[in-house]
Amino acid sequence: MSTRILPAVGDADAARAITTLLSQLPDAEPAGPLGDSTSLLDTLARLAGESLDELPEVVLVHERIGPVPALELIREVALRFPAVGVVLVTADASPGLYSAAMDSGARGLVGLPLSYEELAQRVQAAAGWSVGVRRHLGAGADVLTGPSGxxxxxxxxxxxxxxxxxxxxxxxxxxxxxxxxxxxxxxxxxxxxxxxxxxxxxxxxxxxxxxxxxxxxxxxxxxxxxxxxxxxxxxxxxxxxxxxxxxxxxxxxxxxxxxxxxxxxxxxxxxxxxxxxxxxxxxxxxxxxxxxxxxxxxxxxxxxxxxxxxxxxxxxxxxxxxxxxxxxxxxxxxxxxxxxxxxxxxxxxxxxxxxxxxxxxxxxxxxxxxxxxxxxxxxxxxxxxxxxxxxxxxxxxxxxxxxxxxxxxxxxxxx
CATH class of the missing domain: 3.40.50.300 (P-loop containing nucleotide triphosphate hydrolases)
Incomplete structure (x- = not known):
């Protein structure tokens, strides 16, 4: 089964680096990077409106995304689309930020500069969690199709x-x-x-x-x-x-x-x-x-x-x-x-x-x-x-x- 990945990256150089590495991951279907938080939320809402199955398993959020700060964006995605695994990409891999990211709803953190092994490991873990959540809810998965109002x-x-x-x-x-x-x-x-x-x-x-x-x-x-x-x-x-x-x-x-x-x-x-x-x-x-x-x-x-x-x-x-x-x-x-x-x-x-x-x-x-x-x-x-x-x-x-x-x-x- 392939893993659908949606990156949200506000920095052009980082977007190219992430896209290159994602294309090398086995069984990965990376989408084109989105440049701001509004585009990400709109895209997820549109996909959720079609079907839960259309949502990507993994969303990558770069630390320099905007206008919504990265941690706030992660919290918003986790609240509105809880069957999506979110991974933060950041140069600050300190325990404090890791804890804050987990509290916001992230399923992992990848440090910069990017490492293929670390990226692959975090994406795989987040995707496995996402698939597990959807399988566990089964017929009740329609509650995860995003906001209804x-x-x-x-x-x-x-x-x-x-x-x-x-x-x-x-x-x-x-x-x-x-x-x-x-x-x-x-x-x-x-x-x-x-x-x-x-x-x-x-x-x-x-x-x-x-x-x-x-x-x-x-x-x-x-x-x-x-x-x-x-x-x-x-x-x-x-x-x-x-x-x-x-x-x-x-x-x-x-x-x-x-x-x-x-x-x-x-x-x-x-x-x-x-x-x-x-x-x-x-x-x-x-x-x-x-x-x-x-x-x-x-x-x-x-x-x-x-x-x-x-x-x-x-x-x-x-x-x-x-x-x-x-x-x-x-x-x-x-x-x-x-x-x-x-x-x-x-x-x-x-x-x-x-x-x-x-x-x-x-x-x-x-x-x-x-x-x-x-x-x-x-x-x-x-x-x-x-x-x-x-x-x-x-x-x-x-x-x-x-x-x-x-x-x-x-x-x-x-x-």
Missing amino acids: TVVTVSGAKGGVGTTVTAVQLALAAKASGHTVALVDLDLQSGDVASYLDVQFRRSIVDLSTIQDISPRVLQDALFNHDTGLGLLLAPSEGERAEEVSDRVVRQIISALRHRFEIVVIDCGTHMNTANAAAIEMADRTLLVATPDVVTVRAAKRMVRLWDRLQIRKAEETITVVNRYTRNTEIQPPLIERITATKVARIVVPANFKELHAVVDAGRMQDLEAKSTVKQALWGLAGDLGLVKHTEGAQKQGRLKGDRGSFGGRRGRTT
Whole structure:
């Protein structure tokens, strides 16, 4: 039986050396090296979505991989794809690093400069462990096919563009269709999800910041079970505690939420930090909310460029949601698409402020009327994003009907 090996190497010289040695290993099927952590996680997720059998037995992670640090990447792979054996390639073969790598979930460590004998031994051991795990689980191996939940992040190009309203309504739409849904407030300094849904809850995401391994019980204790059926993970009431939530914590939390909920919607706010950067990188779909005005479109372009420089999301992988749209505005969705180089959502959200005033002031966003054109558009957007199970069932509740019974109706679409 051949061993499939997927190397993730950020250094070009190291990539050539590793590729050369891997090609000499007996019964090995090495794939082409991936240059960053995002490519590795995306590739594994795609393969896992097809079948467990498509996942490689061994993943090699070079110490200079980025943007996610090597040990954090190993932890993420081990959490999301536990049937894959991960081997760290590093110049530091000290007992301290070896222990840290094992704690993160690595199955071995190979020192630099590379030795054929050592590489072959570590790869063989990791592959044997991977095969043993899959054989042991047998018919239950479908639990190892990676995350089952879909993660959607919602960010604002600037403050006040409707980021939280969008995130809340997408989550409500997904829940109404029958999905299990978590709504996470990652606007850590000024999150308003609790205010929009009339929630008073002492626990927050900060309570998970010191937990090394987030078990289902620990996660449940931090979640607020809202009467709409949403599981809420809220931002801290003290904004200064935002610094306690690191990118490592966010990655663990998202991985835990993926395995419990079918849909995870994350309100990332408008200010970038390491926490929401990690969420955007891990997301299956990334939304950027913008209004059709010059200042906001420029801000959207800056945000997209920032994500690209941070190597967390490419412009063409970002969906821009146009909020507060009017037909007579000079800046139309096609222009926004060209300026930002993103994909603009087919459904736009109309500028009907009066519909929102009462529910926002009351903190009862869940009570927004079904006939609201804003709600129709946002629930229609949820349908376009694949966040609803079946349109027909939701329409019977009168919650996704537009002017003609379609997602968003005529007033919620571009012309």
